[in-house]
Amino acid sequence: MKHDSGPPAPSSPPARPARRGRWFLLLIPLVVGGGGLLLCMRMPAPDPDSPETSGPGVSSSSPDRASPRARVPGAPSASAPVAPAASALSPEEAEREAQRQLWTARLERARFSLESYRQSTRYPHESRPIEEHPDRVYPASPSRKQPLGKKGGDISLRLEQEKVFVVGEESVRFFVGCENAHTGQPLPCEVHSATASEAPYLEQAARLGAVPLEFNDSGRLGDKVAGDGTWTTSFQPFRQGFALFEGTLRVGFSVRAAGNAEGSSFFDIQFTPAPPATFTGKVREVVEQGSLRLYAGLQVRKPGRYVFAARVDDEAGVPLAYLDFNEELEAGAREVRFSLFGLLLHDKKPDFPLRLRDVEGFLLRERGDPDRELVKTLAGVVHTTGEYPLERFASDEWTSEERQRYLDEFSRDVAEAQAHLDELAGKGPP
Template sequence: MKRWSIRPISWRAVWLALVVAAAFVVGLFWHQDDPALPPAASAQSTGLHFLGPVPVMNPAGDDRTMRRRQLAGQVRLTQHTYCSYLQHTRYPHASRPAAQHPDQLYPNQPVRESNPMRVDGGDSDPGVLVQTAQSRVYLAAGETVTLSLRAVDAHGAALPLVVTRALAQGMGTTGSRPAPRVTLAFSQDDADYWRATFAPHAGALAGFHGTIRSEVRFAAAGRAGVVLFDVIYSPELPAVWAGAPREAIGADAIEFTLPLDVRLAGRYVVSGRIDDALGRPFALASFNELLGQGMQSVALHVHGKLLHDADPAPPLPLVLRDVEGYLLRENADPDRLLLARREGAVLVSRTLSLAGVPDHVWQSEERSRYLAEYAKDRAAARERLAAFDPAATLPPLACSESGLVQ
């Protein structure tokens, strides 16, 4: 079962993945013809001499060719690394194009699965598919989840199904006392689904913190089956949304500010989805900062450059929707206390024009430092190739910074 969550982004991990991917691409190039060689290069220049049908290697020439290819590959790799970082960091970490995070755009959609019926003894019946759905995975204090299931045959036709028992129990750690069990009341609707609404806060599991597993036993196609549903429950609200959100144009972005009454101080991670004027996901805005107790503010930004790069699409007005977050509990299990989610539209921007919205690439000390180091690597690679082969053709230094909104 998929679990949707908001996690702080590890940017060093992102760039490590980019560099590894680039190295793979460069490795492929190394097995192709050396672009540093002139087009008219003959077989002799590659170290191969043909005496009749049998090729004879020239060790010295072959080593030189291999070295040239390695140096040319290093030039391509360092150029790719520099340009990729330059392009990807034109917007800040906390304001990213929606296309870069497709898995986080609709956090409140039900989780649906279809699997062969699991029967007693651990086997499965491929002739019966059990379709399940749950409205959410993460539950803050006071929230509920709807669970449903039905059985169909291989052609999608509904099969008779009867829920015989449904119990929910907290999954404790090894050695901990068993958590209470609660019974879930399933009933059948007109679409052959059996549904139940589970509210942990309203029963014996109100104080449990962690994974709650619901085991639903049923009978279908003459056999007994079982399906499991997991939710992650937080019994305590670490902070409460405390007022109407506000909008303003800042130094480099449109800012959405949400007042928050913080009960437990610590690091809060919040994210919100931004739709454009046509209702399409446009950006993912995030917040990851330490907050003290009392009235605080969560600021979600849509970077001005991101808006301008969308032209001629109509990005304005913007709609902030589906805001969710948590208090991060480091070195603890579970590692978070959830905030109450704010579903649907939270704020529609008053800004209807890009006039006055800043249009410049994001800058930071970290970005400048990384670009300087990548530029040194690129320059060193080019110098090594030029020293080895002064006639080698070097690629242009210019990078294109366009096209990142798509």
């Protein structure tokens, strides 16, 4: 048998191993691609504003580029402007700033106090603009409203009295009416069981018996219009049992309205049976020390400290000034001086002639109750002045030793605060 001495021919590989190799080659790109995808998902997106990625020609392998792991989520990008840190004050500077703010506030307060006092004392206390006394433009003639009572529902009492101060044989009227508490529409009612007596809070109250009074709506006893729904009575203490009494008297009464609703209320008056002084009714005027002086004649029976008040209107009847007097007077013929200050006339520029009206006052008691003895009021216009040009009156501010002392004190406060501020600003020692 003849053998072939040449190399043996390579044998063909089996079919199954060849197919497994081809599948392995197909899986390689899938594995590589999946790994790259996972790596991209784990890496943060590059900052588009970063100079390392936005500029041309910048390599991703630049050594200045921060590592993605070093980035803090939410931190501002490198290109975002950063606010400069506020320079901290040194302890000395902080103390100086605190002192500056303190003395600035003190200076403002001192200036305000000085100017407020200066403006409020430009006129003397006895000659003031009427707007400073809105409750004294006219003599006290109080009126008020109040519920009829707990069972009165929507019914209110409308109460008014002619005056509060009654002297000698003067009389006073009282008015009572009913109305709807919401609409003010008058409602029918009846006043009954009225009496006058000493005020119950007085120490010796009830030593005098109560005196019955009669309210009516029939045109009698001071009632002006019959059947108008306003019940009226007139009371003359001197003639109705109180000639020897001095002090507060109370007029109490009951009211019956529709539906058997009832309530009660009262009026108080201050009564002096014998006045300590009496006005003569004579008034003289003169320009003195740059002001218009009005002297009202007074016959003084009891010496002591008298307090008076008067009002002045301009030619058109517009209230202008509130004048007062507070001095001691001896017994006999005297004058009450009311002064209309010159600067006040310059500031208000009223139309002349002026009218003095509603002069009232009392003798002040040092002790006891009541604390005053009333002088009969001069009601209405008492005197009409002549006509004067404003040039006749002085335009200077009022001055006195007390006012100047306060102005000096307030001025020192201003100067002290200003000196401390100047020292803090380096302008010199305080």
